[in-house]
Amino acid sequence: MNDKSKKISSYLGAAAAVLGANSAQAQLLYTDIDDTTVVDGIFELDLDGDTIVDFTIEHVLNGGQLGNVTSILLRPGDSIEGNLALGAAANSFNYVANAVPGTVLNPSAGFSGINNSLKVGYMAFLVDGVAYPNSNWAGPVTDGYLGLRILKDDSACFGWLRMDVADSAKSFTIKDWSFNPEKDTSFTVAFELLDVMDRVLRNLRVAQDGHSMDVSTDSPIGLRIFDMQGKELYNADPKASHHLSTLGWSTGIHVLRVEGENWHHNLKVLIP
Known part of the structure; x- marks a missing residue:
């Protein structure tokens, strides 16, 4: 076996280990919807299916005083404390990550994508068509993933959402999402889809x-x-x-x- 084959086999072994580690996760709430495209509007996400909006994803097209700002913003649902997203803070703003499939969501993951005071996380922010640095969703993005955390009875629960973003963030399209209701239990981004991917990559x-x-x-x-x-x-x-x-x-x-x-x-x- 040559070095490149060894590297491929090493990755596939790691992928299989991730799948095995998550195989005990039961009662996952996977929601597959018709692809829903939003232009200059808001998508309300009920991640855990309890009829309460956990997050809103807002698209602003040609906004601002000069009509030259396009943005995608992630916010926690109304009056919900502790709902967070993977991401990082930079230059006094918080930017939502585009998570890699296989990323493990747990209490030690970097859930800094939403500003605790302003209750907003920047997915994309463009002025005159130019994206600000750290805009991870400026587009085009195909099969991007949000890593999400919500609180249930003061305990952390994790989930993911898959979406596309058009070129220059002119729209976004929601595809599906999944939620692990087991409290304080790790979850893997794109867990349900990784099983399919692993069989092919193996x-x-x-x-x-x-x-x-x-x-x-x-x-x-x-x-x-x-x-x-x-x-x-x-x-x-x-x-x-x-x-x-x-x-x-x-x-x-x-x-x-x-x-x-x-x-x-x-x-x-x-x-x-």
Whole structure:
């Protein structure tokens, strides 16, 4: 087994371990809705299905005095204390993270995406089409994840929400969300979807021979490849095997984005 195969196997083993660690989580509340797009409006999220709004996601299009501000804002529901989101504070503002699938949500995670005093977290903030630094949701974003925490009887419970954001944050689309009602129990972002992803990635094969590369698995996958400057070099619809030429590509690390129906995974490969 070569070094690259070892690295892939190591990742897949870690992914399987994450799934195994979460297999004891029972009674998860997974909610799949028709894709709901919001333009210049508000989406009210009832994460745990108790009819109480836990968070609002607000889209502002061409707002501000000059009509040149577009933003996406995350707020806790009315009169709800302790509802938080993954993120970080920077320059006196709080920015909501775009969580990676597999991120573990627990009491020690960085739930600083919402300002405790102002009760708002910035997902995207653009002026004249230019995003402020730390705007993790300025778009385009496909299958981004919010990591969320709410309080139930003064105990922490965790969940996630999956959404897309259009280019320049001109709209957002809510896809689905999930909630673990077990109090003070860790939860994994995209837990239900990781099971599907793991089955596909477990049999993923990447082989290089000179200027040829083969990427294959047992199920059809979409494939996109980027260099480290973000230039897209390859983009193909789902199929079980991708055969491509790397002739003319620069040497160094490249990113393979493997895409399923509801998930994606980035894998780094070295082009010699």
